Amino acid sequence: MATDHLDILESHAIFIIREVVAECERPVLLFSGGKDSAVLLHLATKAFAPNKIPFPVMHVDTGHNFQEVIDYRDERVDTLGLQLVVASVQEAIDKGRVPDPGPLGMRNRLQTTALLDAINAHKFDAAFGGARRDEDKARAKERVLSFRDRFGQWDPRAQRPELWQLYQGKVNPGEHLRAFPLSDWTELDVWNYIRRENVPLPTIYFAHMRPVIKRDDMWLSVGDFVHPQHGEVIERHMVRFRTVGDASCTGAVRSSADTLDAIIKEIETSNVSERGATRADDRFSETAMEDRKREGYF
Amino acid sequence: MATDLLRFATIGSVDDGKSTLVGRLLVDTRQLFDDQLAAVEAASQKRGVGDLDLSFVTDGLRAEREQGITIDVAYRYAATPERKFVIADCPGHVQYTANMATGASNADVALVVLDATAGLKEQTRRHLCIAGLLGVRHLIVAANKMDLVDWDEATFRAVEKDVNDVAHRLGFDTPIIVPVSALHGDNVVEPSYLNTWYDGPTVLAALNSAPAGAWASSHDGARLPIQWVLRQPGGGRTYAGMINGSTLSVGQKVRLLPAGVDTTIVGIRGPRGSMDSAEPGLSVDVDIAEDTSAGRGDVLASEPFPTVTNEISATVCWFADAPLSAGQRLRLKHTSHSTPAFVDAVTSVVDVDQLSLTDAEQLVRNEIGHVTITTADPLSVDDYRSNRVGGSFVLIDEKSNATVAAGMIGHVTFA
Numbered sequence: 178m179a180t181d182h183l184d185i186l187e188s189h190a191i192f193i194i195r196e197v198v199a200e201c202e203r204p205v206l207l208f209s210g211g212k213d214s215a216v217l218l219h220l221a222t223k224a225f226a227p228n229k230i231p232f233p234v235m236h237v238d239t240g241h242n243f244q245e246v247i248d249y250r251d252e253r254v255d256t257l258g259l260q261l262v263v264a265s266v267q268e269a270i271d272k273g274r275v276p277d278p279g280p281l282g283m284r285n286r287l288q289t290t291a292l293l294d295a296i297n298a299h300k301f302d303a304a305f306g307g308a309r310r311d312e313d314k315a316r317a318k319e320r321v322l323s324f325r326d327r328f329g330q331w332d333p334r335a336q337r338p339e340l341w342q343l344y345q346g347k348v349n350p351g352e353h354l355r356a357f358p359l360s361d362w363t364e365l366d367v368w369n370y371i372r373r374e375n376v377p378l379p380t381i382y383f384a385h386m387r388p389v390i391k392r393d394d395m396w397l398s399v400g401d402f403v404h405p406q407h408g409e410v411i412e413r414h415m416v417r418f419r420t421v422g423d424a425s426c427t428g429a430v431r432s433s434a435d436t437l438d439a440i441i442k443e444i445e446t447s448n449v450s451e452r453g454a455t456r457a458d459d460r461f462s463e464t465a466m467e468d469r470k471r472e473g474y475f
Numbered sequence: 476m477a478t479d480l481l482r483f484a485t486i487g488s489v490d491d492g493k494s495t496l497v498g499r500l501l502v503d504t505r506q507l508f509d510d511q512l513a514a515v516e517a518a519s520q521k522r523g524v525g526d527l528d529l530s531f532v533t534d535g536l537r538a539e540r541e542q543g544i545t546i547d548v549a550y551r552y553a554a555t556p557e558r559k560f561v562i563a564d565c566p567g568h569v570q571y572t573a574n575m576a577t578g579a580s581n582a583d584v585a586l587v588v589l590d591a592t593a594g595l596k597e598q599t600r601r602h603l604c605i606a607g608l609l610g611v612r613h614l615i616v617a618a619n620k621m622d623l624v625d626w627d628e629a630t631f632r633a634v635e636k637d638v639n640d641v642a643h644r645l646g647f648d649t650p651i652i653v654p655v656s657a658l659h660g661d662n663v664v665e666p667s668y669l670n671t672w673y674d675g676p677t678v679l680a681a682l683n684s685a686p687a688g689a690w691a692s693s694h695d696g697a698r699l700p701i702q703w704v705l706r707q708p709g710g711g712r713t714y715a716g717m718i719n720g721s722t723l724s725v726g727q728k729v730r731l732l733p734a735g736v737d738t739t740i741v742g743i744r745g746p747r748g749s750m751d752s753a754e755p756g757l758s759v760d761v762d763i764a765e766d767t768s769a770g771r772g773d774v775l776a777s778e779p780f781p782t783v784t785n786e787i788s789a790t791v792c793w794f795a796d797a798p799l800s801a802g803q804r805l806r807l808k809h810t811s812h813s814t815p816a817f818v819d820a821v822t823s824v825v826d827v828d829q830l831s832l833t834d835a836e837q838l839v840r841n842e843i844g845h846v847t848i849t850t851a852d853p854l855s856v857d858d859y860r861s862n863r864v865g866g867s868f869v870l871i872d873e874k875s876n877a878t879v880a881a882g883m884i885g886h887v888t889f890a
Contacts, residue, residue: 180754182480182559187746188758192717195702195758199771199811223746224715224758228705310550314535317549320577333536336547338573338794338878340580342717343869345808347876361561363552450508464537 183370187220190358193321193344194224194305197356198231200346201303204356205262205296207475208234208253210246210379211421213307213359215253216367219376220358221305222257233260235304237292237475239284240267241402241424249379264288264295283426289474293329296353303346303354306475311363312451315467321360327351329473355475364451365444372437384417384435395428419444419451481687482561483615484548484582486575486606488598489567491590492619494545496657497564498529500679503664506553507532529657533564544568548578557683569598572605572841573794576881579606580867584613584685586678587638591618591630591654595637601827601841607645608790608843608887610863614642614650615681617663622656626670644830644890651681697723697755698857698865699775700810705760713744714769715760716811719864720857721777723761724752729775731767732855733783738765740775772812774855774865781855781865786819787848790859790887793838795872795879799846800837805879807850809868814852816870821846830889845886859883 198204206221208214221230236250254261266284269275269291278284296304310317320339325331337345346354359367371378388399390409397403399411402425416429417440434440466474485493498515501507507515511532518540519528533549534540545566553560563578579585585606589599606614616638624630631654642650653662654673661667664679676684698720705713723729727740742762743750753759761775774781793799800821807816824835824844838844859866870880 180757184746185480185756188717188756191746191758192702195715196811199703225703225705227708311552314533314549317533317535317551318547334538334546336574338577338869338881340577340869340878340881341863341867342581343808343810343867345813345869345871345876345878347806347871349876361550361552448509450511464535467535467537 183366183373186362186366187370189342189361190220191224192342193356193358194221196344197303197305197322197346197354200344201354203299203301204232204303204305205299205301206230206232206234206305207307208236208250209307209421210236210250211307212367212371212378212382213309215376215378216370217305217307217359218253218257219374229258233262235262235264235295237264237288237295238266239288239423240265241284243379243381243398243421243424245381246379246421249377253377262295262299264291266291269294283423285423285426286469286474289329289469289472292475293473296329301353302348303356305356305358307359308357308475309359309362309364309367313466315464315470319357319360319470321357322346323355323357324348325353325355325473329353331470331473333467333471365441368437368441368444372441379421381418381421382440384415384432386413387416387429388413389416389429396431397428398424400424479558479687480561481558481584481682481685482563482582483584483586483682483685484563484565484579484606484611485586485588486565486579486602487567487588488590488596488602489544491567491588491593491596491599492657493567493588494530494533494564496586496588496617496619496655496663496678497551497562498532499657499660499663501532501551501553502529503660504553504555504679506551546571547574555679555683558687560682567598567602569601569841572601572792575602576605576609576792579609579611580881582606582609582611583687584615584682585611586682587614587616587650588619588657589616589634590620591634592620592623594634595641597828600641600830603641603645604825604827604830604843605792607647608792608883610859612648613685614647615678615685616650616652617655617657617678618652619655619657621654621661621670622659626654626667628672631673641830646890651676653678653681695721696779696781696862697721697727697729697777698781698862699723699759699761700812700864701769701771701773701775702811704770711762713742713760713762714775715758717756717758718753719755720862722752722754723759723777727777729763729777730780731763731765731769732774732776732781733853734767734769734773735783736765736767738763738767772852774810776855781857783853783855785850785853787850787854787856787884788886789846789848789868789882789884790843791838791846791870791880791882792843793840793880795877796840798837798839799880804873806871806873807848807868807882808871809854809856810864812852812854814850814854816848816850819847819849825887832889843887856884858885860885
């Protein structure tokens with residue numbers, strides 16, 4: 178069996194996962210139910226087989242979910258025998274930790290508070306995330322092991338040097354690390370790996386008929402969290418999701434790709450980046466992601 | 476080791492055009508999505524730097540765009556029909572040398588960008604020196620801004636001579652030196668039609684044919700630093716880690732170090748199942764014949780074995796604000812092993828301009844020098860020049876946990 182670049186990326190990610198688990202006291206894996214966290218979970222399974230994954234998974238729940246994703250999350254947790262921690266944005270709103278953006282308001286940014294509160298409450302000192310450097314220009318700058326101070330903040334001007342594969346994960350009490358084993362993977366690498374490994378995914382990644390409206394040049398799924406406003410018209414289209422996020426601000430793409438082969442073909446010829454196609458939250462400003470990350474976002 | 480993935484780092488002085496060259500490479504090989512290109516155009520116009528400032532493709536931080544410099548490494552990804560690239564676009568400013576070293580430490584190739592009209596600057600020499608110490612052997616040199624001197628051949632030949640001289644003294648392979656204009660795209664992806672005297676490869680052609688996978692192997696001995704112990708259902712244990720050095724095979728005689736127990740590999744399992752042998756760079760877990768108490772920090776090694784020692788003599792690049800001097804206590808991380816360490820002596824510092832060593836008793840921030848270190852635990856070390864994994868370590872401040880130095884076992888010499 179010849180090794181190709183997917184084998185190298187896979188082995189590197191497994192190495193990082195093992196290293197963080199060995200160096201940190203209480204790691205957790207951030208599991209959104211999206212494709213990147215699905216791959217991350219698959220790699221964590223491989224890193225410790227035949228033993229169970231030696232840490233819990235955390236879902237930062239905005240309360241605006243696609244039911245298919247929640248079903249998928251629960252199925253994975255059951256099948257793999259995982260401990261699930263849910264950090265709830267709704268709870269943070271109810272407790273007055275964050276302002277209530279209203280029933281239809283965007284909740285992505287509020288996830289930061291729920292995430293940091295849960296990290297503190299559970300004394301997690303490392304949180305694995307599925308973020309990739311090709312997603313965004315701020316992520317492109319981030320270390321594989323990314324230090325967070327007591328306030329959960331990322332300081333892009335003072336990152337720890339990270340040489341060779343000497344990932345060092347020591348933090349003082351109250352501080353934590355974010356660990357990104359998929360840093361060097363591209364969107365296409367993730368899909369090719371999902372196909373090679375048969376990684377299970379939520380059904381919304383595959384083309385299906387869905388009622389949608391067009392808002393800010395994106396197709397939003399009509400449902401509990403998105404209602405037509407000011408003359409917006411409900412249409413029915415074959416769509417799929419290229420990313421999975423808060424249901425109120427994650428756009429679908431028109432697509433007939435209902436198999437992994439078809440999805441990979443589609444991505445290979447796409448002219449638009451995955452966040453550009455599907456995330457309203459990155460459209461506010463030139464440095465939306467950097468600004469959120471500085472506050473402690475994923 | 477797969478050769479269809481090349482990791483390269485751009486190095487060189489600030490303002491010589493590294494980020495612009497990477498931007499040019501990505502744009503001209505059509506790696507950018509329409510929305511990403513539109514965002515770069517919008518940001519360029521907002522800051523009044525023309526229609527399209529190519530450096531904004533990688534300079535993504537707010538402060539970088541405001542100041543027009545690269546602060547930290549940007550990682551970008553590109554694919555050509557020949558291979559995939561992981562690009563580390565490193566900062567050029569001396570203040571961010573640690574970030575440059577971060578980007579260069581895993582590189583197969585250094586893409587050196589220099590301003591051909593300004594010659595070889597001290598900062599470019601410093602970067603070349605660090606890249607050389609880090610074990611990068613292969614250089615592709617973009618002699619940039621040739622448009623500013625109307626593609627004057629004499630300007631290029633002068634730079635070419637200086638680069639070849641420095642590369643030789645630092646032990647690099649003979650570099651490929653390409654006259655380019657990153658701004659206009661000449662000889663980056665497309666050959667230039669403006670010059671008639673250069674008939675070598677473009678930067679992209681040189682990258683497509685450069686040797687890959689250098690960092691993981693180059694040594695005769697196989698190494699498996701143990702990261703984690705897995706308990707098998709039958710009651711036995713297997714040892715997990717990533718292989719370096721050379722291929723590890725079932726049936727191979729190995730020694731568990733530092734204990735010194737001889738044993739045999741009886742099983743290897745990789746990410747895709749059982750294997751008879753596994754290459755450097757693969758994460759595996761292995762079963763060995765002897766029942767040992769091996770654990771994290773130990774290494775399974777084949778001949779020639781690493782040296783087991785508490786005293787190491789090394790070349791370090793120092794990153795902290797306060798100087799490094801004898802008597803300091805730090806934590807040292809080598810492969811999967813962390814141990815307290817004392818700096819016994821700082822003996823010399825590298826003069827990056829002269830490429831020579833001078834006696835010294837301390838290293839200030841961003842200086843490179845020779846030190847001797849005593850560790851609390853014995854380490855199983857290789858010379859860095861024969862094995863990058865077994866020969867490298869970092870020093871960590873015990874209070875802040877900051878990484879304050881990159882260390883390479885063995886001493887640097889200059890030709």
